[in-house]
Amino acid sequence: xxQVKQNSPSxxxxxxxISILNCDYTxxxxxxxxxxxxxxxxxxxxxxxISSIKDKNxxxxxxxxxxxxxxxxxxxxxxxxxxxxxxxFCAAISNSGNTPLVFGKGTRLSVIA
Amino acid sequence: GAGVSQSPSNKVTEKxxxxxxxxxxxxxxxxxYWYRQSLGQGLEFxxxxxxxxxxxxxxxxxxxFSAERTGGSVSTLxxxxxxxxxxxxxxxASSSSLNQPQHFGDGTRLSIL
Numbered sequence: 440x441x442q443v444k445q446n447s448p449s450x451x452x453x454x455x456x457i458s459i460l461n462c463d464y465t466x467x468x469x470x471x472x473x474x475x476x477x478x479x480x481x482x483x484x485x486x487x488x489i490s491s492i493k494d495k496n497x498x499x500x501x502x503x504x505x506x507x508x509x510x511x512x513x514x515x516x517x518x519x520x521x522x523x524x525x526x527x528f529c530a531a532i533s534n535s536g537n538t539p540l541v542f543g544k545g546t547r548l549s550v551i552a
Numbered sequence: 553g554a555g556v557s558q559s560p561s562n563k564v565t566e567k568x569x570x571x572x573x574x575x576x577x578x579x580x581x582x583x584x585y586w587y588r589q590s591l592g593q594g595l596e597f598x599x600x601x602x603x604x605x606x607x608x609x610x611x612x613x614x615x616x617f618s619a620e621r622t623g624g625s626v627s628t629l630x631x632x633x634x635x636x637x638x639x640x641x642x643x644x645a646s647s648s649s650l651n652q653p654q655h656f657g658d659g660t661r662l663s664i665l
Contacts, residue, residue, distance in 0.1 A: 445594075471651060473653055475656075480658065480659075481658050481659075482556070482643055482645070482656030482657050482658045482659055483595070483643070483645075483656045484656070485653040485654070485655070488653060528594065528595060532650075532651055534651045537650070538608070539583075539585055539597065539600045539608070539650060539654075540585075540654060541597075542587075542594055542595040542597070543594060544593065544594030545594050545595075
């Protein structure tokens with residue numbers, strides 16, 4: 440039973456355009472969400488997060504949007520750059536719980552020059 | 553650097569042998585996690601340690617898998633009587649507390665022949 444779902448295993452975007460990566464969750468207790476980026480042969484690195492008290496968090500080219508009623512979040516990268524090509528993992532946690540982050544299966548983003 | 557360090561980076565062994573994977577977390581981080589990523593799959597949670605509490609072993613796939621964390625710092629993940637399906641990248645992460653972003657090591661790529 441996947442509590443965090445990334446339904447698109449891969450995405451290709453032209454350099455300079457917007458990349459939109461989607462994530463859905465089922466557990467209504469989740470109240471903190473994170474995105475991680477992973478290059479081949481490296482561990483995932485933390486990218487950006489959002490608390491459930493917000494619906495948007497922006498950091499440079501990266502913006503995360505949260506729609507609590509739809510249990511949906513998305514990561515927008517604009518403009519996309521070839522160096523953004525990586526696997527992106529969505530993760531969620533309940534701050535009031537006692538369990539670690541739950542990760543999605545990841546979306547492989549390819550930014551084409 | 554002061555990141556999470558894992559060793560070895562690569563391990564090739566014969567089916568049926570035991571293997572030990574090591575993780576040095578970031579100094580001062582009380583939470584330590586083990587994940588594995590099989591080919592084409594997402595991050596599969598295995599086990600986590602939080603301070604002096606009993607570890608959450610709910611993700612361990614079989615009783616051939618065990619982990620310990622000595623002195624609240626270094627952790628070893630042991631796989632006994634390895635099987636070919638154990639082949640994966642084993643990732644370790646640490647965080648300052650359970651609900652803070654996790655910092656990952658670069659993983660150990662385990663190949664069972």
